[in-house]
């Protein structure tokens with residue numbers, strides 16, 4: 325549906341935001357609750373790190389919040405259109421139910437979106453800039 329190289333492809337297929345080939349999550353099934361939202365340390369294909377700094381994915385909470393609001397609005401509007409005479413408790417039950425049902429999926433999706441906001445597609449091969457950085461790191465390591 326989405327072309328490889330677009331951020332939507334990486335998000336929809338849960339692939340590495342850099343090369344769009346390696347897996348991003350430990351388990352692609354967001355409903356495996358013991359591993360929900362757990363990332364691999366690096367891409368199994370291009371070996372770029374997924375967490376540039378500790379706590380990087382805390383920012384995903386903003387995305388998660390936006391997704392929850394979008395779900396809230398969607399359910400609210402759907403009930404308004406389909407059953408305009410509904411009592412308030414129905415809204416509350418459907419919205420809370422929606423959050424429970426879609427929660428694990430939205431949690432994983434929010435990390436995927438957050439990563440794609442900051443990382444861009446570069447392909448599997450290291451870029452010249454990345455190669456230079458890796459060489460500098462290796463030189464520093466041998467100097468110590």
Ligand SMILES: [Zn+2]
Pocket residue numbers: 340341342343344345346367368369370371372
């Ligand atoms: Zn990759």
